[in-house]
Amino acid sequence: MTTTSPDAGSIPIFLLKTKSTPHDGYEEFFSATKLAGHDLALTFVPVLEHTLLEPGLDTVRQLLRSRRINDTGDEGTYGGMIFTSQRAVEAFASLVAEGPPSPTDDTTWPSLSTTPIYTVGPATTRALRSIPSTPPLQIHGSETGNGEALAGYMLTHYLPSAPKPRPPLLFLVGDNRRDIIPKTLMSDSLPATERIQVDELEVYGTTTQSSFPTAFASALSSSSSAKTRWVVVFSPTGCEAALRELGLLDEDTGRVKTGERGGGCGIRRGRRQTYVATIGPTTRDYLRREFGFEADVCAEVPSPEGVGGAIGRFMVGLE
Numbered sequence: 511m512t513t514t515s516p517d518a519g520s521i522p523i524f525l526l527k528t529k530s531t532p533h534d535g536y537e538e539f540f541s542a543t544k545l546a547g548h549d550l551a552l553t554f555v556p557v558l559e560h561t562l563l564e565p566g567l568d569t570v571r572q573l574l575r576s577r578r579i580n581d582t583g584d585e586g587t588y589g590g591m592i593f594t595s596q597r598a599v600e601a602f603a604s605l606v607a608e609g610p611p612s613p614t615d616d617t618t619w620p621s622l623s624t625t626p627i628y629t630v631g632p633a634t635t636r637a638l639r640s641i642p643s644t645p646p647l648q649i650h651g652s653e654t655g656n657g658e659a660l661a662g663y664m665l666t667h668y669l670p671s672a673p674k675p676r677p678p679l680l681f682l683v684g685d686n687r688r689d690i691i692p693k694t695l696m697s698d699s700l701p702a703t704e705r706i707q708v709d710e711l712e713v714y715g716t717t718t719q720s721s722f723p724t725a726f727a728s729a730l731s732s733s734s735s736a737k738t739r740w741v742v743v744f745s746p747t748g749c750e751a752a753l754r755e756l757g758l759l760d761e762d763t764g765r766v767k768t769g770e771r772g773g774g775c776g777i778r779r780g781r782r783q784t785y786v787a788t789i790g791p792t793t794r795d796y797l798r799r800e801f802g803f804e805a806d807v808c809a810e811v812p813s814p815e816g817v818g819g820a821i822g823r824f825m826v827g828l829e
Contacts, residue, residue, distance in 0.1 A: 520549040522733040523740045523821075524726070526748055528556040530596050532640065535633045539814035546825045551733075555726050557748035559719045560597050560684070566713040567601060570682065574620050575611045579680060581625050581669060589669055589677030590626040592691060592708070594657060598682040599637040601713040606641055617644070626650055626668060628679075630660045632813045655811045656790065661694035668706060678707035685715045686747070688792070716747070723751045730755060737783065742817055743805070744789045746796040753801055756784065766803045787821055 525536055540550050573579050578587045593599050610619040620643060628651045629635050635652035650667060654660040669676050681691065692708040719725075733739050741756070743749060753759050753766065760767045785806040788794040794808040807824045809816035 520551040520736075521545050521738050521740065522551045522553065522736050523742065524553050524555055524729055525742050525744070526555050526557045526726070526752060527742075527744045528558065528560070529554040530633070530637065531600075533636065535636055535814045536817070539818055543818055543822075545822055546828075553729050555722065555729055556719055557722050557745070557752075559717050561715045561717075562601055562604070563685075563712050563715055566682075566711045567605060569711055570602065570680075570713065571605050571608070573680070574605060577621050579622060579625055581672075581677075583669075583672050583677050587677060588680040588709070589672070590628060590679050591622075592628045592660075592664075592679055592681040593634050593638060594630040594660070594681075594687070594691070595684060596634055596637045597684060597714050597716075599634055599641075602682055603637075603641050606643075619643075622647055624648065628660060628664055628668075630657060631655055631811070632815075655813075657688060657690040658694065661691045664691075664695060664706065665700075665704065674703035676706055678709055681708050681710045682713050683710050685712055718747055718751070722748055723755055726752060726755045738785070739783075740785050740787060740821060742787045742789070743793050743797070746793055746800075749793070749797055749801065753797075753803060756786075758803065759801070764801070766801050785821075785824070787817055789817065 523540060527536075529537065534554075537552060537554075540552050543550060573588065579591060580587055581589050583589065591602075593602070606620045610616060622643060623645045625648065627638060627647050627649045629638055629649055630651065631654075632652050635649055638647055638649050641647060651660045651663050654663050664679075668679070679695070687710075692710060695706040695708050697705070741752065743752060750759070750764075758766050786797075786803075787807045787809065788797065788805045789809055790812045791808060794805050797803045797805055807820040809820045
């Protein structure tokens with residue numbers, strides 16, 4: 511658990527995620543932001559534990575070393591790559607850091623300078639841009655914000671002048687992911703010549719950290735004197751444990767207790783008010799469907815600015 515030093519009167523914000531390395535966009539954004547005139551005390555509470563999967567990594571390693579990820583359209587090559595998670599970027603970055611198979615390839619490694627790299631949001635884009643490449647990686651789609659929009663963007667943007675069907679795309683993923691991108695790009699509703707083959711390759715696995723409930727309870731306890739605090743939920747994983755530590759779940763039904771359903775009212779305990787924000791509609795809808803809980807705000811864009819903007823507008827409405 512990582513915490514910024516709180517000042518008196520600051521608003522605690524608990525980010526239920528692992529702090530990204532080498533830079534975390536949420537830390538950078540919220541450390542320079544005030545809410546309703548208050549400084550913010552940021553705490554990262556890791557929910558998920560990620561493990562790199564060597565079989566998938568080795569496949570990517572061999573593709574990079576044999577230069578079979580390029581925009582030439584040659585048989586047996588991938589014409590581009592897709593990233594929708596920072597963990598996938600970190601896995602890819604570890605392979606790039608291993609270096610080329612031959613010292614003579616140093617100046618062009620990882621040899622992707624003209625290959626389109628697609629990403630779903632600004633955080634993933636920042637992570638990709640930190641990977642050394644001369645010239646820089648050609649990154650597209652960061653403004654799309656979600657997988658469905660990115661898939662639509664790729665249908666028109668990806669190698670439009672290449673012979674049809676276009677070369678397949680390599681999608682680096684974890685063991686838990688949505689399938690909206692491959693479903694959209696390979697949909698039977700598209701003309702056969704417009705479909706784009708997407709090969710998903712698992713490069714990391716995800717489990718819930720056993721220490722999360724204890725760490726989150728400790729974080730909440732340390733902020734018990736704050737009048738206002740925020741919890742930001744980034745994925746369905748860990749939602750149940752988070753709601754339980756907030757004292758919201760009925761142990762008999764597994765759903766939120768009557769009178770604790772959120773939805774702009776927050777969670778009041780004495781003089782303290784705790785509000786819940788979600789990174790996007792997937793997590794918001796999961797809380798609603800599985801537990802009957804309505805988050806107070808949902809970010810329109812899954813980014814530090816999106817989360818901060820949603821919380822800021824909500825706080826202004828309370829004044």
